[in-house]
Amino acid sequence: MEKWIDVSLNTTDVAHNFVIFEESWPNPCCSVMVNSYELFKLSLSFFGCKPEDGHLEIYADIDPERRLVTNFQLIFKANDGKEQNLNIAVTSAVNQVSYYKTFEEEGGKDFIDFIERSLNRLNGIKMEHIGGLIDVFDDFLEEKGVRIPSSDEAMKSDGYTTEDNAARIYGSDYDTLSEKLSYYLRISKSRVLKNRSDALLNYYETSNNELDYYTELAEFASLDMVTEWYGKETADHIKDFWKEHGIEFHE
Numbered sequence: 198m199e200k201w202i203d204v205s206l207n208t209t210d211v212a213h214n215f216v217i218f219e220e221s222w223p224n225p226c227c228s229v230m231v232n233s234y235e236l237f238k239l240s241l242s243f244f245g246c247k248p249e250d251g252h253l254e255i256y257a258d259i260d261p262e263r264r265l266v267t268n269f270q271l272i273f274k275a276n277d278g279k280e281q282n283l284n285i286a287v288t289s290a291v292n293q294v295s296y297y298k299t300f301e302e303e304g305g306k307d308f309i310d311f312i313e314r315s316l317n318r319l320n321g322i323k324m325e326h327i328g329g330l331i332d333v334f335d336d337f338l339e340e341k342g343v344r345i346p347s348s349d350e351a352m353k354s355d356g357y358t359t360e361d362n363a364a365r366i367y368g369s370d371y372d373t374l375s376e377k378l379s380y381y382l383r384i385s386k387s388r389v390l391k392n393r394s395d396a397l398l399n400y401y402e403t404s405n406n407e408l409d410y411y412t413e414l415a416e417f418a419s420l421d422m423v424t425e426w427y428g429k430e431t432a433d434h435i436k437d438f439w440k441e442h443g444i445e446f447h448e
């Protein structure tokens with residue numbers, strides 16, 4: 198049995214059991230086991246069970262690129278071997294950020310290191326899949342006997358010709374196609390970081406904490422990115438704020 202609800206929690210803490218979910222590409226996530234008395238009570242009521250009837254495992258699904266908690270999985274394992282599952286979606290951007298920051302505080306270095314390992318592994322998976330998609334196009338062009346002149350100026354200036362490469366898609370053309378596929382699949386770096394920025398903005402607006410938002414924004418977004426996302430007028434305001442408060446940023 199699997200059911201979906203949406204709920205806000207007051208307390209959660211990390212239980213130091215970390216998992217990477219690779220099969221959920223193109224939006225792979227990682228998961229941490231957590232403790233939550235609120236979720237424990239909710240699950241017993243939902244499943245119609247008593248504590249002595251089995252044991253409960255609670256996992257929080259995390260998008261490590263956006264630094265958001267997107268979902269809680271509750272798995273009640275009964276003494277008779279049966280399992281019941283409950284999925285709790287976290288739809289509020291404020292809660293998604295808040296839970297993540299709680300885990301960062303509770304989990305400490307172990308949690309932060311796990312997120313970095315997850316990012317490295319999941320980015321590798323992303324590159325493998327994008328490369329696989331481009332290989333499909335490359336094989337199709339080869340079957341049709343089509344060769345595309347390279348638009349890579351550096352390669353052309355070095356005297357590199359189309360016939361010098363067995364692949365049909367290579368050089369800057371490969372990079373361009375990779376970026377466009379990533380954008381279409383909503384996993385391009387720019388789209389991912391804008392989602393993160395939007396979630397943080399919602400989170401900090403609840404506490405009217407403009408300084409912390411702009412400080413955190415400068416850690417992962419350049420001025421060019423901010424201009425692309427929010428327009429020049431807003432970007433100029435953010436740039437002035439960064440300068441006024443001595444916050445280092447990248448152009």
